[in-house]
Amino acid sequence: MALTFSDLERILVNEQKKCDNHLVIGGLEKFINNFTERQPDEERARAEQIAQTLRGYDTAAPDTRYEMIERALALVRQESAPTAPPAQTPPAPPPEPPSEFEDEEDEEEGAERVPSAKKTTRAPMVPTGFGLDASITRLQNVGPAHAKKLQKLGIYTIGDLLYHFPHRYDDYSQLKTISQLVYGEEVTLLVTVCEAHTREVRGGMTVTTVLLADTTGRINATFFNQPYLQQQFKSGRRIVISGRVAHDLGRLTFKHPEWEPFSQELLHTARIVPVYPLTEGITNRWLRRLIKGIVEYWAPQAADPLPAALRARENLLDVPTALSEIHFPTSLERMYAARRRLALDEFLLIQLGVLRQRQRWREQPGRALRVDETLVKNFLAALPFQLTHAQQRVLDEILADVQRAQPMSRLLQGDVGSGKTVVAAAAMLVAVANGAQAALLAPTEILAEQHFKTLTTILAQYPNPPRVRLLTGGLKNREKEQARAEIAAGEIDIAVGTHALIQEDVTFHDLALAVIDEQHRFGVEQRATMRAKGYRPHILVMSATPIPRTLALTLYGDLDLSVIDEMPPGRQVIKTKWLEPRERERAYAFIANQVQQGRQAFVICPLIEESEAIDAKAAVEEYERLRQEIFPNLRIGLIHGKLKPSEKEATMSAFRDHALDLLVATSVIEVGIDVPNATVMLIEGADRFGLAQLHQFRGRVGRGAHQSYCLLLAGKSGVTSDERLRVIESTQDGFRLAEEDLKLRGPGEFFGTRQAGLPDLKIAKLSDVKILEEARRIAQEIFARDPALQLPEHQLLAQRVAEFWQSKGDLS
Numbered sequence: 001m002a003l004t005f006s007d008l009e010r011i012l013v014n015e016q017k018k019c020d021n022h023l024v025i026g027g028l029e030k031f032i033n034n035f036t037e038r039q040p041d042e043e044r045a046r047a048e049q050i051a052q053t054l055r056g057y058d059t060a061a062p063d064t065r066y067e068m069i070e071r072a073l074a075l076v077r078q079e080s081a082p083t084a085p086p087a088q089t090p091p092a093p094p095p096e097p098p099s100e101f102e103d104e105e106d107e108e109e110g111a112e113r114v115p116s117a118k119k120t121t122r123a124p125m126v127p128t129g130f131g132l133d134a135s136i137t138r139l140q141n142v143g144p145a146h147a148k149k150l151q152k153l154g155i156y157t158i159g160d161l162l163y164h165f166p167h168r169y170d171d172y173s174q175l176k177t178i179s180q181l182v183y184g185e186e187v188t189l190l191v192t193v194c195e196a197h198t199r200e201v202r203g204g205m206t207v208t209t210v211l212l213a214d215t216t217g218r219i220n221a222t223f224f225n226q227p228y229l230q231q232q233f234k235s236g237r238r239i240v241i242s243g244r245v246a247h248d249l250g251r252l253t254f255k256h257p258e259w260e261p262f263s264q265e266l267l268h269t270a271r272i273v274p275v276y277p278l279t280e281g282i283t284n285r286w287l288r289r290l291i292k293g294i295v296e297y298w299a300p301q302a303a304d305p306l307p308a309a310l311r312a313r314e315n316l317l318d319v320p321t322a323l324s325e326i327h328f329p330t331s332l333e334r335m336y337a338a339r340r341r342l343a344l345d346e347f348l349l350i351q352l353g354v355l356r357q358r359q360r361w362r363e364q365p366g367r368a369l370r371v372d373e374t375l376v377k378n379f380l381a382a383l384p385f386q387l388t389h390a391q392q393r394v395l396d397e398i399l400a401d402v403q404r405a406q407p408m409s410r411l412l413q414g415d416v417g418s419g420k421t422v423v424a425a426a427a428m429l430v431a432v433a434n435g436a437q438a439a440l441l442a443p444t445e446i447l448a449e450q451h452f453k454t455l456t457t458i459l460a461q462y463p464n465p466p467r468v469r470l471l472t473g474g475l476k477n478r479e480k481e482q483a484r485a486e487i488a489a490g491e492i493d494i495a496v497g498t499h500a501l502i503q504e505d506v507t508f509h510d511l512a513l514a515v516i517d518e519q520h521r522f523g524v525e526q527r528a529t530m531r532a533k534g535y536r537p538h539i540l541v542m543s544a545t546p547i548p549r550t551l552a553l554t555l556y557g558d559l560d561l562s563v564i565d566e567m568p569p570g571r572q573v574i575k576t577k578w579l580e581p582r583e584r585e586r587a588y589a590f591i592a593n594q595v596q597q598g599r600q601a602f603v604i605c606p607l608i609e610e611s612e613a614i615d616a617k618a619a620v621e622e623y624e625r626l627r628q629e630i631f632p633n634l635r636i637g638l639i640h641g642k643l644k645p646s647e648k649e650a651t652m653s654a655f656r657d658h659a660l661d662l663l664v665a666t667s668v669i670e671v672g673i674d675v676p677n678a679t680v681m682l683i684e685g686a687d688r689f690g691l692a693q694l695h696q697f698r699g700r701v702g703r704g705a706h707q708s709y710c711l712l713l714a715g716k717s718g719v720t721s722d723e724r725l726r727v728i729e730s731t732q733d734g735f736r737l738a739e740e741d742l743k744l745r746g747p748g749e750f751f752g753t754r755q756a757g758l759p760d761l762k763i764a765k766l767s768d769v770k771i772l773e774e775a776r777r778i779a780q781e782i783f784a785r786d787p788a789l790q791l792p793e794h795q796l797l798a799q800r801v802a803e804f805w806q807s808k809g810d811l812s
């Protein structure tokens with residue numbers, strides 16, 4: 001069967017990765033010619049165009065190759081067409097030796113053709129006269145093109161570069177001798193070139209063979225299709241090579257190893273080599289060299305926010321050392337020590353901010369509400385169900401809080417469907433009975449609407465129901481005006497809206513309680529806004545993301561924590577089934593059947609990359625496929641992250657109102673959306689999602705009377721993903737899933753990519769529980785002694801805390 005363009009795309013993407021580490025073996029041109037020949041006529045032209053783009057590829061320099069693939073990919077994806085029509089696409093430039101090998105001075109490689117890149121001295125960018133916050137464009141080695149690419153990585157300033165940490169390392173630090181080599185091992189050797197020769201083999205390929213020697217023996221290394229290397233390997237030259245020991249006719253050899261000229265300061269080989277997060281057009285070699293210069297110049301000058309005495313006591317590296325070791329470790333041990341230090345700093349900033357916040361919040365006068373026991377009892381008695389023990393306990397905690405003359409700040413955690421809303425409703429009722437107002441804020445309009453309906457229903461049974469009003473952006477201006485006026489006049493008791501409700505031009509007559517739903521981090525912004533408006537209401541933040549306790553205490557340390565850890569009785573078990581890819585047809589048949597019975601279904605598309613654009617594209621394709629090939633008779637909707645909020649809302653509403661049978665969605669599907677008639681949740685690429693996220697998806701069904709199902713389709717199986725799918729198949733307990741997920745994947749993934757508001761951690765991982773606890777202890781000690789961080793030795797720390805929290809807005 002002929003390869004398709006999407007196969008080609010995969011191959012090219014892969015190949016492009018190889019450009020980065022110079023692992024190109026060649027043969028791509030031949031491959032693409034074959035590919036072209038096998039295309040059906042209608043696709044031939046396009047394939048030829050792509051082949052044209054790749055002409056000269058096998059012998060081109062790495063960065064040129066990179067760009068060639070870039071152009072080819074654009075054609076494959078038929079995105080932006082190349083700048084020139086195909087016939088005029090300039091043939092690839094002739095193979096030119098990468099400039100970096102021109103001399104011992106380790107020049108900058110690559111395609112940046114700005115004159116400043118042609119530097120001859122090593123100590124690269126000693127940028128005098130400006131600081132870490134200077135733009136990277138001030139660096140001599142960074143021209144406008146590179147600057148733009150770096151910006152994609154979030155690197156704008158020199159400081160950003162210094163804090164652009166490797167995401168992993170290759171350990172080439174163990175130098176070996178030739179006599180010690182063992183087949184299959186990854187090694188690094190310091191050797192002398194004896195001789196090199198290049199010959200042509202079949203199909204125009206070239207093989208350059210280099211004979212290398214040290215005092216213990218000799219070994220060959222071969223390089224394919226890099227004839228220009230011939231000149232690099234002058235006999236007598238000392239080089240360092242890193243790679244895997246291979247076999248050739250019974251003799252040990254190296255095939256296309258990494259190499260660099262020997263110098264005192266090796267960057268790419270005989271050391272623990274940093275591997276950085278990259279973006280298109282930035283290679284690790286280039287970035288390494290850039291960062292090396294930055295680290296050499298700037299790390300020693302970096303100020304250390306922790307007092308020396310504390311560092312000594314806690315056995316922590318100083319910051320200059322840590323920065324240097326994190327980029328270019330002298331040993332793995334030192335690298336770990338550096339990581340510990342830098343991660344600890346991040347946690348410390350969070351902790352200190354959180355402790356400060358907690359204290360400030362507590363210092364504020366709040367309004368003590370009177371809790372009328374009978375009122376609460378009557379309210380509860382009128383409900384069609386009894387509160388669970390957990391709900392009752394949490395309600396008691398909340399009611400105890402609001403009776404104090406300090407504003408409550410409480411986080412209420414409870415799994416999807418655990419019944420948080422009714423607890424919040426009781427608290428709001430108490431506020432209203434005190435003659436004050438309450439607000440309920442949701443992240444989206446549709447959720448706000450949903451809350452509005454629920455509240456109106458719950459409270460309707462009440463003899464003298466509070467006046468509830470919905471205020472969302474979707475209202476007509478006149479209605480908004482009116483709602484605002486009524487809220488300001490105190491004619492509305494409970495205002496329900498999106499988070500924007502309090503930011504917009506709304507004035508409350510007398511706001512005593514604000515409930516913020518589905519907000520993970522503190523509702524910090526909301527609090528800041530409220531404070532700015534002069535309100536000091538009791539605040540209840542609700543979240544359905546089950547967060548293990550250690551984490552919660554750290555990230556939400558300024559909030560008191562309440563947990564509803566029990567589900568209302570009689571909840572249906574959502575039948576969860578992990579299917580083999582070949583059972584997809586069965587899943588579709590099942591969906592069709594459910595729809596025929598009047599039900600609805602979700603299809604979640606796989607998470608392809610952490611890129612909304614790519615995920616959105618894949619979702620569109622999946623949507624088209626389902627619509628045209630699988631379910632031509634169903635009404636199908638699509639939502640993804642690239643749609644406007646209004647478009648998303650419209651589709652969600654249509655689905656909720658049963659104007660759609662099937663909703664295809666990326667992982668953006670709204671948390672908490674309530675469509676009781678939906679009974680099937682089909683998750684494609686389930687192995688790519690964290691447990692917590694799978695659990696959230698699953699929580700979208702099983703909300704009505706009908707038996708509901710969650711179908712998991714996984715791609716390739718792997719140990720962790722299999723484990724994960726087994727866990728989700730076997731339990732519906734969100735907290736257990738969260739703990740398992742942390743164990744299996746680490747919290748970055750646990751929170752998923754959409755987790756808004758999490759502090760921006762550059763190096764600390766939330767699974768670093770030990771460091772986290774260390775940081776908490778140290779923070780508490782510092783705070784106990786110097787809560788306002790006023791001591792001279794805490795000045796820098798105070799500044800860092802302020803900077804760290806600046807964007808988060810609530811420490812003012």
Ligand code: ADP
Nearest residue numbers: 385386387388415416417418419420421422568
């Ligand atoms: P969540 O915690 O996800 O916000 P909700 O508050 O929306 O959960 O509650 C989910 C559903 O469970 C609602 O229909 C609600 O009326 C119902 N419910 C809440 N508490 C109980 C209970 N103790 N017993 C039975 N049903 C309950």
Ligand code: MG
Nearest residue numbers: 417420421672
């Ligand atoms: Mg809810």
